Structure formats: structure tokens, C-alpha cells
Amino acid sequence: xxxxxxxxxxxxxxxxxxxxxxxxxxxxxxxxxxxxxxxxxxxxxxxxxxxxxxxxxxxxxxxxxxxxxxxxxxxxxxxxxxxxxxxxxxxxxxxxxxxxxxxxxxxxxxxxxxxxxxxxxxxxxxxxxxxxxxxxxxxxxxxxxxxxxxxxxxxxxxxxxxxxxxxxxxxxxxxxxxxxxxxxxxxxxxxxxxxxxxxxxxxxxxxxxxxxxxxxxxxxxxxxxxxxxxxxxxxxxxxxxxxxxxxxxxxxxxxxxxxxxxxxxxxxxxxxxxxxxxxxxxxxxxxxxxxxxxxxxxxxxxxxxxxxxxxxxxxxxxxxxxxxxx
Amino acid sequence: xxxxxxxxxxxxxxxxxxxxxxxxxxxxxxxxxxxxxxxxxxxxxxxxxxxxxxxxxxxxxxxxxxxxxxxxxxxxxxxxxxxxxxxxxxxxxxxxxxxxxxxxxxxxxxxxxxxxxxxxxxxxxxxxxxxxxxxxxxxxxxxxxxxxxxxxxxxxxxxxxxxxxxxxxxxxxxxxxxxxxxxxxxxxxxxxxxxxxxxxxxxxxxxxxxxxxxxxxxxxxxxxxxxxxxxxxxxxxxxxxxxxxxxxxxxxxxxxxxxxxxxxxxxxxxxxxxxxxxxxxxxxxxxxxxxxxxxxxxxxxxxxxxxxxxxxxxxxxxxxxxxxxxxxxxxxxxxxxxxxxxxxxxxxxxxxxxxxxxxxxxxxxxxxxxxxxxxxxxxxxxxxxxxxxxxxxxxxxxxxxxxxxxxxxxxxxxxxxxxxxxxxxxxxxxxxxxxxxxxxxxxxxxxxxx
Numbered sequence: 117x118x119x120x121x122x123x124x125x126x127x128x129x130x131x132x133x134x135x136x137x138x139x140x141x142x143x144x145x146x147x148x149x150x151x152x153x154x155x156x157x158x159x160x161x162x163x164x165x166x167x168x169x170x171x172x173x174x175x176x177x178x179x180x181x182x183x184x185x186x187x188x189x190x191x192x193x194x195x196x197x198x199x200x201x202x203x204x205x206x207x208x209x210x211x212x213x214x215x216x217x218x219x220x221x222x223x224x225x226x227x228x229x230x231x232x233x234x235x236x237x238x239x240x241x242x243x244x245x246x247x248x249x250x251x252x253x254x255x256x257x258x259x260x261x262x263x264x265x266x267x268x269x270x271x272x273x274x275x276x277x278x279x280x281x282x283x284x285x286x287x288x289x290x291x292x293x294x295x296x297x298x299x300x301x302x303x304x305x306x307x308x309x310x311x312x313x314x315x316x317x318x319x320x321x322x323x324x325x326x327x328x329x330x331x332x333x334x335x336x337x338x339x340x341x342x343x344x345x346x347x348x349x350x351x352x353x354x355x356x357x358x359x360x361x362x363x364x365x366x367x368x369x370x371x372x373x374x375x376x377x378x379x380x381x382x383x384x385x386x387x388x389x390x391x392x393x394x395x396x397x398x399x400x401x402x403x404x405x406x407x408x409x410x411x412x413x414x415x416x417x418x419x420x421x422x423x424x425x426x427x428x429x430x431x432x433x434x435x436x437x438x439x440x441x442x
Numbered sequence: 443x444x445x446x447x448x449x450x451x452x453x454x455x456x457x458x459x460x461x462x463x464x465x466x467x468x469x470x471x472x473x474x475x476x477x478x479x480x481x482x483x484x485x486x487x488x489x490x491x492x493x494x495x496x497x498x499x500x501x502x503x504x505x506x507x508x509x510x511x512x513x514x515x516x517x518x519x520x521x522x523x524x525x526x527x528x529x530x531x532x533x534x535x536x537x538x539x540x541x542x543x544x545x546x547x548x549x550x551x552x553x554x555x556x557x558x559x560x561x562x563x564x565x566x567x568x569x570x571x572x573x574x575x576x577x578x579x580x581x582x583x584x585x586x587x588x589x590x591x592x593x594x595x596x597x598x599x600x601x602x603x604x605x606x607x608x609x610x611x612x613x614x615x616x617x618x619x620x621x622x623x624x625x626x627x628x629x630x631x632x633x634x635x636x637x638x639x640x641x642x643x644x645x646x647x648x649x650x651x652x653x654x655x656x657x658x659x660x661x662x663x664x665x666x667x668x669x670x671x672x673x674x675x676x677x678x679x680x681x682x683x684x685x686x687x688x689x690x691x692x693x694x695x696x697x698x699x700x701x702x703x704x705x706x707x708x709x710x711x712x713x714x715x716x717x718x719x720x721x722x723x724x725x726x727x728x729x730x731x732x733x734x735x736x737x738x739x740x741x742x743x744x745x746x747x748x749x750x751x752x753x754x755x756x757x758x759x760x761x762x763x764x765x766x767x768x769x770x771x772x773x774x775x776x777x778x779x780x781x782x783x784x785x786x787x788x789x790x791x792x793x794x795x796x797x798x799x800x801x802x803x804x805x806x807x808x809x810x811x812x813x814x815x816x817x818x819x820x821x822x823x824x825x826x827x828x829x830x831x832x833x834x835x836x837x838x839x840x841x842x843x844x845x846x847x848x849x850x851x852x853x854x855x856x857x858x859x860x861x862x863x864x865x866x867x868x869x870x871x872x873x874x875x876x877x878x879x880x881x882x883x884x885x886x887x888x889x890x891x892x
Contacts, residue, residue, distance in 0.1 A: 137476070137483060157476070157486040164475045165468065172496075214704030325679045331494040332464055338496055 130190060130272075134163045149178070149185030150350045158337040159186060168295050168316035170280075170326070170334035176383030177339045178350075179319040180278060186315060187274035195269070195314075196276045197262035199283035205290065209300060211259045217252050253304040263294055264308065272312035280330075281320040288330050291318075295333045341383060344371050344438070350384060355391040364439035365402045365432075366391055372431040372438075373414065376424060382414040389413050402432045447473060449575070450488075450509050453636040457505040458643070459498050465491060481510070508636055549595040550602050553618035554611070561622075565629060568593035574633045579642060583634060587626040594622075651877045655737045655848070666877070667777070670740055673881050674747030681751040681888040685719040721753040722887055723812045725840070727801065729819030730784060731761040731792035737848050737874070739780050741818050744880060746771055751888060756808060759783050760797035761790040766805070794821065794860065795829035802832045809839040814887070818846045818874070821854070821861035828860040834867045842869030846883065849873070 134140055141156040151159070159182075162169045171179045187194035197208060235241040260268060266275040280288065294300055298310035318334065320326060342350065348367045351358065358366075367387065374381045382390075390413045399406060407428050415421045424431075451466050461469075469491045476487045485506055493502035552560045572589040599619060606612030647669055650662060658666060692715040699707050726745060728738040738759070745755060759767045765787055771779045809815070815836055837843045845868040847854065847861060855862035865871050872883050 153482065154486040154489070157483060158490050161472055161475060161487060161490060165471055167468070170494075212704075218704075218706075325495075325675075328460075328494075332462060335490040336494040337490060338499055 130163065133190060134160055136160070143189045144182075144185050145353070147185040147189035148353055149181060150346065150353055151182075152339075152342065152346060155182065155337065155339065158335050162315065162335055165335075166298075166313050168318060168334045169337050170318045170320065170331060171337045171339060172320045172322055173339035174341065174381070174383055175321055176385035177341060178384055179317075179339060180276065182339075183274055183276040183317045183319075186317070190274070190315070192272050192274050192315065193269060194274045194276060195262050195266045196278060198278045199280050199287070201282060201284060203283045203287055207261055208287070208290075209261050209263045210302060211261065212253070213257045213259050217257050220252070220257075255305075258302075258305070263300065264302075266314040266316075267294070267298065267300065267308055267310040269314065270311050273314045275314040275316045277316065277318045279321060280318045281322065281324050281326060285327065288327050292329055292333065295330070341374060341381065344368055347371070347384065347387060351387060351391050354388050355395060357395045358391050359400065361439070362394065362399060362401060363391070365435045366394060368435035368438040369402060369407070369431055370414065372434050373424060376427065378415065378420045378423060379417045380415070380420065386414050386416075402435060404429050404432060407432060450506075451492075452575070453509050454492060454502065454505050456637050457501050459492060459501055459505070461492055505636070508632060511632075549599050550615055553599075553615060553622065564594050565590060565626065569629060569633070574630065575637055577630065577634050578638050580634060580638075583627065583630050586630045586633075587623070590626045590629070591623065651881075654875045655740050655877060655880075658736065666740065667743065669877065670743050671747050673877070674744050677881075677885060677888060678748050678751045681721070686716040687719055688714040689717055690714050720812060721751060722814055723754040723810075724752055724756070725805075725809065725813050725815045726755070726757045727764070727797070727815065727817045727819075728757065728759050729761065729792050729794075729817075730759045730787055731790055733792075733822065734819055734848055735784065738818055740877065741816075741846070741874075741880065742767075742771060742780065743776050744884060746776060748884070754813070756805075758801060758805070759787050760792070760800070761787050762793050762796065763787065764797040764800035764804075791824050792819065792822065793826045794819065794823040794864075795827040795832075798829055798832040798836070802835060806836070806839065809836065811839075811841055813840050815840045815843045816846065817843060817868075820847055820849050820859065821845075821864055822858050823860055825858050828863055830860075830863050830867070833864055837867045837869075843867060844870045844872070844883075844887070846872055846874035846880075848875045850875075 133143055137153070137156050137160050140160040141151055141153070144151045144156065144159065158169050161167070171182060173179055183196075184194060186192075232241045232244060235244060258264075262275070266273045277291070280291070295316065298313040299307050301307050318330075344367050347370070348363060351363050351367060352360075370382055370387045370390070390410065393410050393413050394406075397406065397410070408425055411421050411424060411428070415424060447470055448466070451461050451469070454461050469488055472487045472491050473484065476483050478484060485503075488506065489499060489502050493499045549564070551557075552564070568590045569586075571593050572586055574586055574590070577583075577586055596619075599615070603612055603615050603619065606615060646665070650658065650666055650669060694713045694715045697713045698709050698711070701711050701713055702709050724745065726741070728734075728741060730738045742757060745752070745757070749755060755768070756766065757768045757771055758764055767779070767783050767786075770782050773779070774782075833843065845861075845864060849859070849861075850873060853859065854865070861871075870883075872879070874880050874883055
């Protein structure tokens with residue numbers, strides 16, 4: 117494993133940035149992502165053990181944001197691959213530029229003819245062709261897709277494999293080689309090994325259970341809904357315009373809302389949206405009418421809104437009380 | 443250094459986590475990076491490497507707390523659990539304290555002085571010697587507690603107490619001995635929980651899957667529910683997605699052209715037309731009269747846990763008459779729903795003819811040729827009119843009727859059983875008395891749905 121000079125230097129700076137768990141926490145914060153301790157631990161370990169992180173959790177708790185924050189903090193390019201049913205090698209790894217190959221053969225036809233014309237026998241011509249045969253299956257005609265791009269990025273990269281549970285089971289198996297050895301095999305060229313192992317994050321919404329083989333190769337991070345304190349810090353960092361009193365109230369209100377029996381609990385992204393809405397409305401405090409009118413920002417099902425609307429006043433009172441103490 | 447970790451892996455496996463050798467290697471490497479000092483960081487680290495689902499995270503938390511609390515030693519002295527935080531602190535100290543048991547008075551001295559650290563270390567060492575890690579069943583608790591105390595020098599202590607009988611020091615020692623007994627028992631209990639739980643649990647689960655559902659004890663119901671859910675979950679994952687099958691020989695021209703664009707649409711790669719394998723659509727009729735009620739509960743639980751692998755599910759319950767219970771089952775957790783259903787129709791004597799007529803009058807229109815009807819019952823209508831033609835009508839309108847009967851085949855048709863009269867109209871009749879049988883039947887159903 118002899119890394120080129122540049123990669124070694126880069127590794128050193130990354131080690132500096134990620135020298136301890138608190139440093140990781142601060143670093144992510146500087147990129148605008150307020151992590152919980154276990155998130156910081158996961159990022160720290162992922163770097164030091166060179167393992168991918170599999171992030172699970174409900175929608176909107178910041179799984180994708182985490183990847184963006186890491187890439188911003190470490191100033192590495194973010195390469196994102198969105199998974200879906202039917203995703204295959206040619207879309208995830210590489211494809212040949214067929215058009216270009218055809219075009220080149222057309223253009224080079226005459227040259228070939230001239231060259232091969234010199235040969236007297238068929239065998240000799242074939243022999244000559246062998247010399248240029250690999251030309252059309254070389255780097256020039258290779259169209260790298262996200263996975264290959266991430267491996268070939270000279271300075272390392274953050275590779276985000278988003279919603280891996282949406283892809284087929286076969287694709288999961290295909291990911292294994294990349295995740296454990298940071299290399300892929302391309303039949304026509306050979307094995308491509310990562311210049312610098314990319315920082316890999318996989319996210320999953322638990323649409324289906326992922327295979328054990330995949331899980332075994334990853335650190336498994338579960339991000340749940342944050343507590344009031346953490347959520348308050350997240351809102352403060354993401355929506356700086358919101359006054360402190362209002363911020364506390366709205367965070368406690370959302371926390372209270374999560375205690376109700378709802379189909380889809382509001383997650384952090386909804387809290388942030390709501391905070392932005394309240395700032396736009398120039399709100400100073402939570403008012404029942406205003407909350408009722410903007411409830412559709414927090415709750416995405418008609419039945420949830422109907423269930424929550426009658427309890428708004430009660431929840432606001434509780435939120436005001438908690439905010440006063442907190 | 444890695445000794446405690448390896449023991450922790452054993453404990454974790456026993457708690458139901460699947461820790462493969464690869465994961466244990468990762469865990470050791472991770473701990474080398476993070477270090478032992480910070481208990482919180484240690485917890486987060488091991489959780490990241492070892493627990494891979496939400497359920498496993500919960501099990502992991504329990505196991506972690508139990509394991510790393512183990513070295514703590516509480517006594518009547520005012521310094522409780524002071525030494526509990528350093529997981530590997532116990533082992534070197536234990537070596538020194540090993541000779542303490544033989545001296546006899548050494549144990550007495552430690553008890554009188556309230557030397558918590560010394561006692562903890564001595565007990566830990568004695569427990570190791572007694573082979574506590576091999577404890578397998580709860581009946582061994584007293585035996586192991588006894589062995590530990592003997593190795594710590596209980597006999598000498600007994601003699602000492604007899605010699606000092608009557609003096610205040612003797613009384614104090616006697617009290618301390620009782621404390622010690624209790625603590626030894628606690629230690630053994632804890633080890634039982636840590637190292638033996640998995641083994642007994644697995645054994646029980648195997649037994650439960652094979653035993654008759656109607657005769658399962660009420661206190662095992664909770665465990666059964668977990669088991670049923672796990673089974674259903676496994677099937678749901680396997681069959682929950684839309685499955686497709688190639689119809690070889692029928693070219694999908696549109697997709698083939700698109701795939702071969704790059705070659706001037708010369709079809710190098712062919713793509714066949716596919717047919718979607720339908721998820722089964724089920725209508726379930728459950729007899730909830732006394733004789734079959736327990737079984738009905740598990741069948742409904744199974745099917746509702748499986749919902750994502752089914753395209754539709756309507757449930758009906760009957761005893762003397764029939765009502766639809768889909769809504770009750772969807773509205774609340776299964777345990778409560780079952781109770782509500784039971785109070786509504788359950789525990790009467792069953793009347794199959796009447797119930798079938800109810801279904802045919804009210805709900806016959808929900809059947810189409812994609813729906814499979816599952817009837818669960820023993821077919822014993824208490825000598826009422828079985829009204830077989832109605833079942834025939836149901837069978838004709840649907841894809842087929844599957845009759846699950848908890849009784850063994852030899853009893854079918856005996857006494858008031860109308861099973862043999864219903865059987866000709868059923869696509870499948872099966873004996874379904876244990877969870878293992880139930881799983882097999884449902885798997886077949888999912889597999890050949892088309």
C-alpha cells in the first residue's frame with residue numbers, strides 16, 4: 117500500500133482535523149451541522165477505521181445533511197448517488213461511450229484501410245489489428261459514474277449512497293467490493309483501486325431490511341429525533357433570524373407534538389421549515405391562530421392536522437411553560 | 443487488554459446480538475482508537491460496530507449496562523460503586539487478593555473494615571475460579587453462589603463467627619455474612635442474565651414454535667408475540683417487494699430498442715416482457731369460539747404483521763354469528779384488538795352454517811378471482827346445519843378456499859365435525875396447530891401467489 121505523496125499529505129491534514137471526538141464535533145458544527153455525540157463518534161471512527169457509515173433513521177433527521185457537512189468541513193468534493201429500483205452497474209459505476217466509439221471507428225475507417233491494406237495475408241492483418249484493438253476499450257471511452265468517480269478522485273471524496281434500501285438486493289451485493297476494499301473490477305480494464313479511500317456514507321429509511329453482509333461492513337449509526345436541547349441548537353444554527361424566546365417555544369411545541377399519536381411525526385427538517393415560516397410572519401410568540409394556520413408545515417397528513425388542531429392551545433401552554441424553565 | 447472485550451462479545455451474543463468474528467475484530471480496533479477511559483465514548487463506539495438494527499441497539503444498551511455494572515460492589519459502607527467504572531481494574535487486583543480466601547480472617551477483616559474494593563476483587567476472582575461463565579440454567583444459582591463463598595473462605599468465617607458468638611463483633615460479622623451471601627447471589631444472577639439468557643431463550647423459542655398453539659401458557663404469550671412478529675417480518679422482507687418474472691420468448695420491443703440505442707438499435711441485448719407476481723389478497727374468516735380462539739389470535743397477529751407483503755386483507759371473526767373486524771385490528775395494537783373482538787363475538791358456541799350465511803349475505807361482493815379465502819376453524823358446528831352450498835359459492839367466486847384446522851386429520855369428521863363435508867370445496871386443507879406449521883402454510887401462500 118504505497119500511497120502517492122499528495123495523498124499522504126492529505127491524510128495527515130485529515131488526521132489533524134479528526135484528531136479526537138470533540139474536535140470532530142466542533143468541526144461538524146463549524147460546517148453548520150450540530151451533531152449528537154454518537155454522530156461525532158461515528159464520523160471519527162469512520163475515518164480512523166476507514167469504514168463506511170450506514171445511517172438509518174426517519175426522514176428529515178439530517179442523514180443526507182451529515183454527508184454535506186462532512187464534505188464542506190473537510191473540503192472534499194461530495195459525490196452523490198441516489199438509489200432507486202432498477203439501478204444497475206452502468207448507471208452506478210461506469211459505461212462505455214458507445215457513440216464516441218462508433219464515431220471514431222467511422223472516422224478512422226480510411227486510416228485503418230490504408231494501414232491494413234499493406235498486409236498481404238489475413239493473419240497479418242488480424243495481427244496488426246490486435247495492436248490497436250484495446251484502443252476502443254480504454255480510458256478515453258470510459259464514462260465514469262458516481263462510484264468510479266469517487267474512487268478516482270485524486271484528493272479523496274465524500275461518497276453519499278442515498279437511500280440504499282430503495283435499490284435492488286443485487287445492487288447491494290455489488291456494493292460490497294467497493295465498501296470493504298475500496299476497489300472495483302471492470303472486466304475490460306482490470307481492477308481500479310481508490311487513490312485515496314473515499315469517505316462513504318450510506319443512508320436508509322428502513323424501507324426494507326438490508327442484508328447482513330452489507331451491515332457487517334459498515335458502522336451502523338441510527339439518528340433518532342433529537343431532544344429539545346439539541347434541536348434548539350440546530351434551529352439556532354440553521355435559522356439565525358429567530359429570537360431566543362420564540363425558538364425555545366417552538367422547539368418545545370414540536371417536542372410536545374411528537375408526543376401525540378400521529379401518522380408521521382414532524383422531524384428536524386419540518387421544525388426548521390416552521391421556524392423559517394414564523395420568522396417570515398414576524399412572530400414574537402406562539403399564537404394559537406397562527407400555529408393552527410401554519411400547522412401544515414409541520415404535519416403532512418390531513419388526519420394528523422385534524423388530530424393536532426384541537427390540542428394546539430394546550431400544547432402552546434405546555435411549550436411556554438417548558439421554555440420558561442429550560 | 444482485550445480480555446474484558448471478548449467476554450463482552452460472549453455476553454452480547456447471549457443477549458441476542460449477532461456478533462460475527464469480523465465485527466469483533468472491528469470492535470477491538472475501534473476500542474484501540476477510542477480508548478477505555480470515557481465510558482460514554484466506549485458505549486457509542488461499541489454500539490456503532492456491534493448493534494445493527496434499532497432492536498439490536500436496545501438489546502445492546504441493556505447488555506452494556508449490565509456487563510459494565512458488574513464489577514461494582516455495593517455494601518453498607520458509604521462508598522458505593524466507586525470501583526465500578528474501570529472495567530479492567532478488577533483483574534490485576536484479583537490476583538493479589540486470591541490468597542485472601544485461605545487466611546480466613548482476611549475475609550473477616552475485609553468485612554469488618556468495609557473494604558469494598560478488596561471484597562469485590564476477591565469475589566470476582568472466586569467467581570472466575572468457580573467457572574461462573576459456564577452457568578447455563580437458573581437452578582445453578584445457589585450452587586454457584588455457594589462455591590464462590592467457599593472459595594472466598596466462608597468456612598473459616600463461619601468458625602470465626604462461632605468463636606466470637608455473643609460479642610458485638612460476632613454479631614457484626616454474622617450480619618456481614620448475610621450481606622455477602624446476598625451479594626454472591628446477585629453476582630451469580632447477573633452472570634446468569636449475561637451469559638445464559640441466550641441459550642435458554644433460544645431453547646424456549648424452539649419449544650414454543652413446535653408446541654400446540656391452543657395449549658400455550660398465558661405467561662408465554664408475550665414471548666410468542668415477539669416470535670410471531672419476527673417470523674412475519676422475515677417473510678415480509680422476502681415477499682414485501684414487487685416481484686417480477688421474465689416471460690421468456692416475448693420480446694419487450696420498447697425497452698430492447700432503448701437499451702440498444704448505442705448500437706444503432708441492433709438488439710445485442712434482449713429484454714423480455716415481464717409479468718408482475720401479484721401479492722396475495724386475503725379474506726380471513728376466524729372461528730373465535732372457545733375451542734379455536736387462541737389459534738385465531740396468532741393467525742391474525744401473523745397476517746397483520748405481514749401486511750406489506752399482501753395487497754389486501756379483510757378479517758372476519760365469528761362464533762355464533764359473523765362480524766368484520768378489519769377496522770378493529772387496524773385501529774389499535776393487536777393485543778387490545780383481540781380482546782375487543784373476543785368481547786364482541788368470542789366464546790360462544792360456534793355455528794358455521796349461520797356464520798357462512800352472514801358472510802354470504804353481507805360481504806360476498808368483496809370476493810373476486812384474485813382473493814384467497816382463509817377459514818380457520820375446527821369445523822365443529824355443534825350439530826347445526828353446515829350449509830355447505832354457501833362455502834361452494836364462496837369457493838367459486840374466489841381464487842380458492844384454504845381451510846386451516848387445528849385438529850389432527852384423524853379427528854376430522856368425527857362427532858359433530860363437518861370438516862369432511864367442507865373439505866371437497868377447499869383448494870387446500872391443512873392442519874395448523876403450531877407456529878411452525880402456520881409459518882409453513884403462509885410461506886406457501888406467498889410463494890405461489892400468481
